[in-house]
Amino acid sequence: xxxxxxxxxxxxxxxxxxxxxxxxxxxxxLEGYLKLVLGQLAFGVKGLGSSFLLAARWCKTxxxxxGEGFTxxxxxxxxxxxxQFLRLFVVIFLVSxxxxxxxxxxxxxxxxxxxVKPFARVLAYRDATASAIPTVDPILESVKALALTxxxxxYIVIPKINVITPVVYEETRAEWKIQKxxxxxxVHYAGTxxxxxxxxxxxxxxxxxxxGNTSPYVAIFSLIAELKENDEAxxxxxDKIYRYHYRDAVxxxxxxxSVLTPSGTRVISLMTCWPLGTTLKRLVxxxxxxxxxxxxxxxxxxxx
Numbered sequence: 001x002x003x004x005x006x007x008x009x010x011x012x013x014x015x016x017x018x019x020x021x022x023x024x025x026x027x028x029x030l031e032g033y034l035k036l037v038l039g040q041l042a043f044g045v046k047g048l049g050s051s052f053l054l055a056a057r058w059c060k061t062x063x064x065x066x067g068e069g070f071t072x073x074x075x076x077x078x079x080x081x082x083x084q085f086l087r088l089f090v091v092i093f094l095v096s097x098x099x100x101x102x103x104x105x106x107x108x109x110x111x112x113x114x115x116v117k118p119f120a121r122v123l124a125y126r127d128a129t130a131s132a133i134p135t136v137d138p139i140l141e142s143v144k145a146l147a148l149t150x151x152x153x154x155y156i157v158i159p160k161i162n163v164i165t166p167v168v169y170e171e172t173r174a175e176w177k178i179q180k181x182x183x184x185x186x187v188h189y190a191g192t193x194x195x196x197x198x199x200x201x202x203x204x205x206x207x208x209x210x211x212g213n214t215s216p217y218v219a220i221f222s223l224i225a226e227l228k229e230n231d232e233a234x235x236x237x238x239d240k241i242y243r244y245h246y247r248d249a250v251x252x253x254x255x256x257x258s259v260l261t262p263s264g265t266r267v268i269s270l271m272t273c274w275p276l277g278t279t280l281k282r283l284v285x286x287x288x289x290x291x292x293x294x295x296x297x298x299x300x301x302x303x304x
Contacts, residue, residue: 097277103219104208104277111161111223121162122146140243143234144296147241156186156203157234158270161223167203167235182206183215186270192260195235195242196292199262200269207272221272224285225249233268233287239295244268244287252282259284 110116119139125146126138139159146157146164154167166185170178173190181187186205193199205221227246235242247267251274252259259269259282266289274283 102208104222107219107222108276111226116162118160118162121164122157122159125149139232140293143236143241144293147236147295148298150236154238155236156270157236158224158227158232159234160231161226163220163223165205165217165220167237178204183213183217185217186220189260193262193266195237195268195289196240196266198264198266200260200267201235202260202269202271204271207274207276221270222276224270224272225274225276225283227285233270235268236295239297240292241295242292243290245290247286247288249283249285252284254279254282256282265289 122142123138124142126142143157143159147155154169155164156167157164167188168181168185169188169190170181171190178187178189182205186203188194189202189204192202195201205224206215206218207222209215209218227249229246231246233244235244244267250259259271268287268289270285270287271282273279274281276283
């Protein structure tokens with residue numbers, strides 16, 4: 001049966017036109033989709049074939065080099081090139097590591113060789129007359145004497161590893177701002193507790209930095225791994241001195257935020273990069289607040 005042709009006239013409606021063209025439009029779409037699929041398939045097969053061809057050519061070249069023309073001299077030449085590459089890699093790695101960690105390495109060497117005695121920096125603040133009198137708590141007396149010499153900023157003091165450094169309060173958690181603030185001391189992580197409050201007082205400090213960083217605080221936390229049971233830290237803030245005792249230490253991934261979780265007790269967390277001199281993981285030393293003391297003030301003569 002012959003199909004009746006469709007003619008467009010002035011009286012043809014848009015609905016009639018769409019109905020008439022529906023069949024051809026569907027075929028055109030199917031034809032387009034088919035061409036697209038076949039084209040993609042052909043492209044993939046062509047790319048896969050090219051990859052196999054390149055691999056085959058490489059294997060043929062290697063077989064020709066090591067098979068037909070194999071000699072001991074060629075093997076020695078390849079091994080010599082490999083040795084030179086490995087030597088260059090080791091030299092670049094050592095230079096880069098020392099360049100990034102030289103301050104950390106100096107601090108470690110001084111501590112290991114006994115050039116800087118534990119507690120020496122804090123105990124040096126004890127009054128000469130007081131040092132001659134046996135006392136029950138020489139560390140606390142030394143910290144109180146130290147507090148008299150400090151400015152109005154807050155300070156963290158860790159006697160065993162001779163840390164006396166200001167605390168910087170950064171209002172945001174932006175990484176670039178924290179990195180900038182670390183050149184001025186240790187950074188109090190925004191949103192965590194303050195001394196005297198229940199929760200987690202979280203402090204961040206450098207263990208090392210790049211060679212061009214001249215800040216005196218680039219290796220301030222490079223020895224916190226030496227803190228063990230019975231070791232202490234003191235947080236000097238406003239008119240009080242808060243005392244903390246060592247609890248434990250954990251190593252976590254940089255993305256692990258569980259160490260920021262507030263606790264039901266008063267605790268301080270000291271965080272730095274680990275292994276020291278790298279940024280692979282984070283070392284967090286935690287200490288419990290045991291009590292606080294009034295901060296001593298310098299007595300001045302009354303105005304006359």
